[in-house]
Amino acid sequence: MNATRFAGDVLGVLRAHVERPVPLVITAARTSYPWPLHLGNSLWSIVAYRTVRDAMPADRRPGTIASIAVAFTTYAMAGGFAACYLMLGRPPAVLQSGTILPVYIALWAMVYACPFDLAFRALSQPAVLFVLGNLSEMDGYTTALNYMEEAFPLSSNSPVFPVLCGLSVMLAGALTRHFAAHGLDRGLARLDGAFRADALFYALLFGAYFYGALLPCAGDLACAKRTGFYEALPLFGVARNLAAEALNALAPVAASAPLVAVGAAKAKAD
DSSP: OOOHHHHHHHHHHHHHHHOOOOHHHHHHHHTTTOOHHHHHHHHHHHHHHHHHHHHHOOOOOHEEEEEEEEHHIIIHHHHHHHHIIIIEEEEEEHHHHHHHHHHHHHHHHHHHHGGGGHHHHTSSSHHHHHHHHHHHHHHHHHHHHHHHHHHHHGGTSSSSSHHHHHHHHHHHHHHHHHHHHHHHHHHHTHHHHHHHHHHHHHHHHHHHHHIIIITTTTTOOHHHHHHOOOHHHHHHHHHHHHHHHHHHHHHHHHHHHHHHHHHHOOOOOO
16 A cells, blocks of 8 residues: 555656646746746747748848847847837846847857757757747747736736737737738738737737736736646647647648549549
């Protein structure tokens, strides 16, 4: 009996260590910038920007300083800049940190200066880039929820301002890159189709945080923390990405199924 109980306790501890790291990282994002989110977001932005830059004609590629500035402001930290400058009217915390920008520049140098371009080749592998992209998105969700908490006292118990703060975090970078790629006229023409689904999903997600945690707790962060929404909603957002990736992977198989069936029927008829 004691041996069984001991084995159960050991398995419980092991399971907790396996299951809890991601929620614990999310929780830590309330008061700090956890390294998995920091490194994931930074590396994703560097690799994603370099992929775009390498596809440009050589005479149109920005130089090193311009590239770091563009990648940092429109890929890595666009949401924080938008929420702070446009919504909350204060300098973003990223510019007040003594580590975020230096670490970003160091990672940039690693990716661009690595011998034989090994770092970029490894990080741009689809599976690795998918993981980095989801860490970046999780960073976006936690940042958005943090700014929603900051916006709540200014909201008069209305969801409009906090939800808009959250939307600005999640959409600012993509909107900036969208208009940079398409220009104003074509960008506006394609805006609804490009962002309708994401904007609706984010609005519903942040509405759930407002009505599930902020409003019932009257903005009390200790109370909001006990609801579990802060950990659950980012995980739900990442689960959406995983589901979309799975559907994309299955699409070619589903598309080929009728052809297989036709081929089998024809072989049987022959």
